[in-house]
Every structure is written in C-alpha cells, then in structure tokens.
Amino acid sequence: MTRGVLIAIEGLDRTGKTTQTSRLLERLDKSGVDATLIKFPERTTPIGRIINTYLTDKAFELSDQSAHLLFSANRWELAEKIRNLLEDGKTVVLDRYVYSGVAYSSAKGLPFDWCLSPDLxxxxxxxxxxxxxxxxxxxxxxxxxxxxxxxxxxxxxVKTQFEKFQNEDNWKTIYVDNKSIEEVGELIWAEYEVVARREREALQKFT
Ligand code: T5A
Ligand code: NA
Incomplete structure (x- = not known):
C-alpha cells in the first residue's frame, strides 16, 4: 500500500486557506481518494480551547513563548492521528501547520530556530x-x-518570516491575486496531482 500524501496549505490570514482546503477535500472525496482535513489551531482539544480564548479575547494574556508552545503542543495532540492516517494510506490535508507556528511567533520577535524546535x-x-x-x-x-x-x-x-521557508524542497507558492476561488482550486489540484503521481511512481520502483 502507498503511504498517503500529506499536504499543507499555508499563508497569511484571509488568503483563502479554509475555502481551499475544504474544496480540496470535496474533490478528493469525489475522486475516490480517502482524505481527512485537519485544521490548526484545532480549537476543540484541551489545548485548542485555550488557544481559541487567546485568539478571540484580547484581554486574555499569555507570554509570547507560552502562546507559541501551546500552538506547537496543539499539533502534537494530533501528531499520532496524522501519522496513523498516512500509514493507513489516507491523504491528509492540513489547514495551517508548523510554518504558521514559526512565522507568527518569529514575527513577534522570538528567535526563528527557537520557534522551530518544539515542532521538530x-x-x-x-x-x-x-x-x-x-x-x-x-x-x-x-x-x-x-x-x-x-x-x-x-x-x-509574518509574510517575511514565511518566506524564509521558500527554498525548502516541499515549498510551492500559489499566487492568488485576482484569481477566483475556482481558479485557485485548479492550481492546487494540479499540484496535488503532481505529488500523488510521484508517490505512486515511487511505489512502483520498489515493489
Ligand atoms: N496561528 C496559527 C499561530 O500564531 N500559530 C500557529 O501555530 C497557528 C496554527 C488563527 C490565527 O492563529 C495564528 C494564525 C492566525 O492569525 P486560523 O484559525 O487558521 O488561525 O485563522 P482563520 O481566521 O480561520 O483563517 P484565516 O483568517 O487565515 O482565513 P483563510 O482560511 O485563509 O481564508 P478563508 O478561506 O476563510 O477566506 C477568507 C475570505 O475570503 C474569501 C472567502 O470567501 C472569505 O470571505 N475568499 C475569496 N474571495 C475572493 N477570491 C478568492 N479567490 C477567495 N478565496 C477566499
Ligand atoms: Na482559515
């Protein structure tokens, strides 16, 4: 069995991540791909509930370090589930992930490498x-x-911090200016297909 594809959609606030991750999930379903959508922060877990209060209530105070570690801990709450889904051959779509964690906290002035370390x-x-x-x-x-x-x-x-990841081998920029929801969806689908094909071909070589 092929390991599932792990695909993360990242970006600044209101760039259309939630719109696109839900469309992608629908399209995967229609194509017969067993897929799960996980959104970070996942606001319903014990740690997620604290994060939600922090984000929505400006009077709720947390040090930048504490907030950062909570966002990371929230990903660790779901880490085993993600790994299990992938090992079962399921595709997992992430609405924000580690990159948001590092970009937002380092934009506040915390050191970039310090921000990355709890997610390693x-x-x-x-x-x-x-x-x-x-x-x-x-x-x-x-x-x-x-x-x-x-x-x-x-x-x-935050944008400047995000762009520090742009030379990573898994990074792909999708320009959304003046593009309709449908047009952005087509670009995302094309990228998904490239990765899915690569996974299938990798499997063919070794079995
Ligand atoms: N955060 C998050 C951290 O600091 N550390 C972390 O580790 C993590 C994971 C909440 C905050 O938490 C921070 C980052 C955030 O500030 P969130 O819950 O993802 O994170 O935030 P949300 O408020 O849910 O989502 P966003 O604000 O990021 O919005 P989206 O999901 O990018 O945008 P979306 O899809 O909701 O679309 C926004 C609007 O634009 C329209 C949509 O219809 C909607 O009205 N739209 C378009 N309009 C025109 N053309 C298009 N192509 C459009 N696509 C969407
Ligand atoms: Na969103």
Missing part, C-alpha cells in the same frame, strides 16, 4: 502550498480584523 519530529508535509498575494492585500478580505493577529503591519512581518 512532527510529520513533514510532502508539499506545502503557500497562498500568497503578490500585489493585492489580504487585509481587504471579508472578516479581516476580527482576531488578534489581523493587523496589516504585523501581517507584513
């Missing part, structure tokens, strides 16, 4: 699709400004 050992995505505005802005998207980090100047710093 988590399953590594086969592909990370980074949803990016080249010219336009995510701050004009509906709903922007509701949560703690949705401040334009901070978003710019």
């Amino acid at each position: 050992g988590l399953p590594k995505p086969d592909i990370v699709l980074f949803m990016k505005f080249k010219h336009e802005d995510n701050v004009t998207r509906e709903g922007f400004g509701e949560e703690r980090y949705e401040v334009a100047e901070f978003q710019q710093r």
